[in-house]
Amino acid sequence: MLYNHGMNSFEKIPLVTTIKERCRVCYTCVRECPAKAIRVADAQADILTARCIGCGNCVQVCGKHAKKAYDSTPELRTLMQGSDPLIALVAPSFPAAFPHIPQERLVGILRAMGFSRVCEVSFGADLVARQYRKLLEGSPQAHHIATTCPAIVLYVEHFFPDLVGALAPLASPMVAMARVVREYYDRNAKVVFIGPCIAKKEEARTSGNGQEIDVVLTFEEMLRLASDMGIFVGRVKASPFDPPLGGLGGLFPLSRGLIQSAGLMEDLTSDDIITTDGRHGFVEAIKEFQAGQCRPRLLEILACEGCIMGPGISNDDPLFRRRQRISAQVRQEMELLDRTQWEADLERFSSLDLSQTFAADDQRIFDPSRNDLEAILKQLGKFSPEDELNCGACGYGTCREHAVAIYKDLAEHEMCLPFVIDQLREAVRNLAQSKEELAQTQETLMHAEKLASMGHLAAGIAHELNNPLGVILMYAHMLMEEHATDGPSVREDLEMVITQADRCKNIVGGLLHFARQHKASFSFVSVHRFFEDLLKLMIIPENIEVRIVHENPAAEVYMDRDQIIQLMINLLTNACHAMPDGGVLTLRSQCGDHDNRFSVQDTGCGIPEEHVKRIFEPFFTTKDVGQGTGMGLAVSYGIAKMHRGDLRVTSCTDAEAGSTGSTFTVILPRNPAGPTQADTRENPAQAAPVLHAD
Template identity: 35%
Template sequence: MAQLIVADKDKCNLSYTCVRVCPSKAIKIANRHAQILPDRCIGCGHCVAMCAQEAISYRDEQTIALELLRSKQKVAAICDPAISGEFNDVSDYRKFVAMIRALGFDLVTDMSFAVDLVAYRYKDLVDNFQGKHFISSKCPATVKYIERHEPDLVENLATIVPPYIAMSKLVHKRYGQDTKIIYISACTAAKDDTRRFHGTDGAIDVVLTFLELRKLFKKERITENTVEYSEFDPPLGRKGGLFPISHGLFQAVDINQGLLEGNILITEGRTNFLQSIKEFKEEKEMNQHLDLFYCKGCIMGPGMSPGGKKFTRRSQVIDYVDKRMKAIDVYQWRLDIEEFKSLDLTRSFKQVDLRLLQPKEEEIDKVLVEMGKGKREDQLGCGACGYPTCREFAVAHLQGLTNYEQCYTYSINSLRSYVNKLNASKEKYKQSQDALMKSEEKARNEEKAAREAAETTTAMLNKLRAGVVMVDTNLKVVEANRRFIEMLGDDARDIAELIPGLKGAELTKLIDFHKVFTTVLQSGQDVLDRDVTYGNSILNVSVFTIKKNEVVGGIIRDLVTPEVRKEEVIKRARDVIKENLQTVQQIAFLLGESASKTEKTLNSIIEAQQLGEANESGK
C-alpha cells in the first residue's frame, strides 16, 4: 500500500513548518523540498494540517471505499464520535447517518459503545494497580511514537485495543465475520494502525477521514435534503460519545479524576504529549498513569475540516452525547455490555528502536562553529529552521536530517557574503567593461589609422614610375601598384578592375620571373638590380624582404622606357665614377689636379646628358 504521508516537491516553499511540528524527526529537507521518512513517521498528520501550501497530504482511500461499497459484500461503517463535531452544518445527527447509508453502507454504527466497553478495561487497570503505571494505547500516533522513539516505554503501554478495533470485533460478532468494515475518523494514523489487525476479528478494511467522507458526499451528490432520518445500528453507546475530548474515555465509566483522588494524567497536544512522556520516563516522583492525545483531542485531528474551533466542536460533542443519553435505553445498553464483555480486547506491540545516535559534544560544537554560531550568545535559536534551539539543529544535522541552508542566520550570512562577492565581481566586470571599451576605441582608432596609412601607401605606390608588388609566402599578391599592373598588360588591368591591387592573385600566373621572389622568401637575402627579359622589354628587378620568410616586395623598372633608360645611364655613370674613384684618386696622387679635372669632365658629361633630356621633354 502507498506511503501514508507524502510531500509534493512542486508545492513545497521551504517554510520548515512541517519540520517544526514533527515530533519524530521524520521530515528532512533535501533537493530543496521536504521529504517524509516513512520509517520514522508516526502518521499523526500534524504536518498535513500545518502546511499552508498543502504540499503534504495523507493517503486517500476514497476509491477503495467506493469499490467496496459497489461490491456485493455487506459493508458496515464505524463512525468516530468526533463526527458530531465535524458535521455542524447538518441539522440532526440522524441526517448524517442517513447520508452515510446513501453511499451504499448496509450498516452504520457508532463507536461510542466500543468506547464504553474499552473504558471498563481501563477501569480494571486502575482498580487493580500493581505498581506499574500505564500509558493509554487508544491513540495510534501515541503508540507508534513510543514503539519507535521511546522503545523503553513499550512495556508501559496498556495492552488494550483502541475503540475502533473493539467496535470491529463486536460488529463481526453480531453481524457476521464476512462483514467488511470502513472506519470513518478524524485520525490519519489509524489508516496504518488498522493494518496491524488484518487477519483478526478486529480487521478494518478501509479508513476514511471526515474530509474524504465529505468529498464522497459531494461526488455522489448527497445532502441532508436528499435523505430521510436514520438511526445508528446497535449496539448504541452512552458516555463513550465523549471519547474525542479530554477525559472522555474515563468519564465513560465515571473514573474520578479529581486533583487529590485521581492518579491519571490526561493531556493533549504535541507539546504536552512530548513533555509528559519525557517526565514519565525520567521523573520517579510522577506516580501517575498517562492518557494521551497527540492531537488536541480527536475533534482537532488532521482528518477534520480545517479552520474548526476547538471549543465549539467540544460543545457540539457534549450536546450530542447529552441528547443521546436522554434517549438511550439503558437496560438494552447493559445487556449489550454483558453480551460483549467477554470479547478479547487485548493486544501486543512492536518494539522498533529508531532512536538516533546522540553525537559527541565536540562534534556539535564543530557544527555550530561552521554555522557561525560558535559563541553562546549566537545560539539563541529563532526556531525558523524547524528546531527549537541551534544546538538541536546541530544534532539533527549530524544525524543527517538537516542542512546548513535551513538555518536563517547562516543563509543570511551566506547571502551577504555572496552579495559582497557579487558586488566585487560587478566592480571587476565594470572595470573590465571600461577597459574593453577603451581597448575597442583604441582598436578602432588603430584600424582607422591603419586604413588611412594603407590608403596613403597605396596612393604613394601609385605615384611611383616603377612597378611595385608585395607577395606572401604562397606567392599571392598582397599589394601591387598601378605601374606594375600596366607592365603586365590588358589582362592584368581587367583583373584589377574586379580585384583592386590584384590582391590574392597568384604571382606565378602573372610573371615568369617569380623564382626571384621565391629565392628571397626562402633565403631571406635581398636580390637587387637583376635584369630580366619580359616579352619585348628588359626589366630591372629588385626583390627585398619585408617580413622574413613571409612577405617580400619587388621593385620593377622597364629599362626600355626613355625615362628609365636615361635614369639608368645616369645611375650607371655614377656607379662608374664610384667604382673608379679609387683609381682616379691614385692617378691624382701622381698627376695632381688632373684627377679633379677628370671628375669635373665626367660630371659635365652627366649634366649635359641631363640637360639634353630636359630639352627633349620640353619639346
C-alpha cells in the same frame, strides 16, 4: 485470543505525502512535527514514512496544502463492488465534524452510500473504559500509557521502544467496536471506520494483521466520496444508528473523556492519573515518563487537543465550539439511552477479548558527539553560545536541535535564516565587486581596442607624414640661409614655417612613440632615488611647491625605469600646466603587498567630469589649441598597461565640495615582468604597447 499490533508482511502506509509542486519550504511542517519525520533535502520537505506517526499536524498547518493524507477512498470503492455487507463505524467526534448535518441525516448518507449497518463507536469506547478501570484496579503498582490514540502508540513504538511494555495492553475503541459488530452482525462483513484520524489507517493495517478493520476513512474523505456519488444531505432519508448504542463513551474524543467514561478521577494530589494532549504536551509527558519524573498509574494522552481537533475534520470551528457540540450530543444520548438495553449489551460483551499487544519499531537516530555537533554549529556560523539565536526560523526550537537534525540527515544548513542572510550578504558583496571589476575590465578592453586601432592608424599616418615634413624643414632652412639678408617679414614667415613644421614633427614623433613596440627592461629601482632623478629632469615653476611623501622610502619597485620616468614626466608636466598661478604639487609613493602606487596630485582647477572618461584617448586634450598634442596621457596609459598595471584619475572642480585639483595614480603590480617580457619577445611585430593592455 491475544490480538497482535506488531508489524505484518505489508509495508507501512505512507500516511502523509508531500505535493512537491505546492511546497514552498517554509519549515512550518518541520516545526509542527513531533516525530521529526520530515526531511528537508534539495529544497523539498519530504515525509519519512518509517518515522511518521500520522498525527496530521503537518497537514493542518500547511498553508499551501502541500501535505496530503493517504487516500483510502479507492479501497472503499473496491469493497463496494463486492458482495459482502458493509458496516460503517462512525467515531463519536462526528458532531464536531458535521455541525450542520443532523445525526439521522449523516446515517442516511452512509446508508445511501451502500452501508447495510451504521454504528457509533461510543459503545466500543464504553467497553474499553470498563477495561481501563479493571486494569488500574487489578494492578495498583503498575504504570501504564493509554493506547486509545494510535499516533501516541506509534510514537512510543518508534522513539521510545523501551516503553512499549508500559503501553496499556488494551485495544482502542475502534478495534473494540469492530470486534463487537463482527459478533453482533456478521463475521464476514467488511468493516469501515470513519473518523477524524489519519493514524487510524496504520492502526487498522497492523491490528489483527489487518483483518479487523478493512478500510479507514476520514470524515473529509467520506464527504468527498458521497459528493462524488451524488449523495447529498437534503436528498437522503433520516435514519438512526444501529445498535448497540453507547453511553459516556461518546466523551472519548475530548481530553480526559476516557477518565470520565471509566468513572475514574484525576486526583491532583496523588498523580495516579495524568492527562495531557497536543504535540507539545504529549512529547514532554512521554519524555518525563521515561525519565521517571512523571510515573502515574495511567498516563492518558492524545496527540491532538482531543480527537475533535483531528486532521480529518475539514471545518474551521475552534476547539471549544467543537467541545460544546460533543458535550451536547452526549447529554442528549444519555437522556434518550435505554439503560436496561445498554447494560445488557455491556454484559453480553463483557467477555469479549479486548486485549492488544504492541511491538517496538525503533526509528531512533543517535545524537552526534560533542565534537561533531560543535563542527556543524561552526559551519552554521555559530562559534559561541552568543551566536545561537534560537530564532526557530529553521523549524527547530534551538540552533543545537537544528545541528542535530543536520547530523541525522533530516535538515540542511540552508534552513538557518541568519546563516542564509549572511551568505546572501556576502554573495551580494561579491556580486557587486564582480560587477565593478567587470565594468572596469569592459572599459579597459574597449579602451585597449580603441587604442590599438588608433595605434595602427597613427603608425601609418606618421610614416606618411615624416618624409614630407623632412622635406619641408630642409627647404625652409635652405630658404632661411638664401634670404638671410632679406627683410624681417620674409624671415618671420620662414621662421613661422619652421616652427610649425617642428611642431608637426613633434606630433608625428608622438604618434610613432604611441604606435611602436618598446621592449620592457625591468629592474629593481629605489623609490627614493627614482623620485630624485625624476625631479632633476623637470623644470618646476618657482610658484609651485613640491612635496614628496614616501610611505616606505627604502622600498624598491620592479619596473622599466625609463618608461615609468616618461610616464611620470607626462603627469608632472600636465600638473604644472594645470597650475599657471602656482599651487602645490604632491608626489606620493605607496608600496604594498600586492601593488605599488605612484601618484601625482595638483591643486589646479580640476578636470570636468565629462572629460574624465575621455582623458586617456589619443588626441584628446583639455588644453588650448596649439598647447598640447593629446598624446601624453594616451602614451602614459599604454605604458601602465604594458606593466600589467593601471592609470587612474580622480578630480574635483567644485571648490565648495573640497579642494580642487586632480590626482593621477599609477598602479604597478609587484611582479609584472614575467608575462609581459615573454609577450614582448614572442610578439615583436605587434604595433603598440596597448596590445599588451589586457
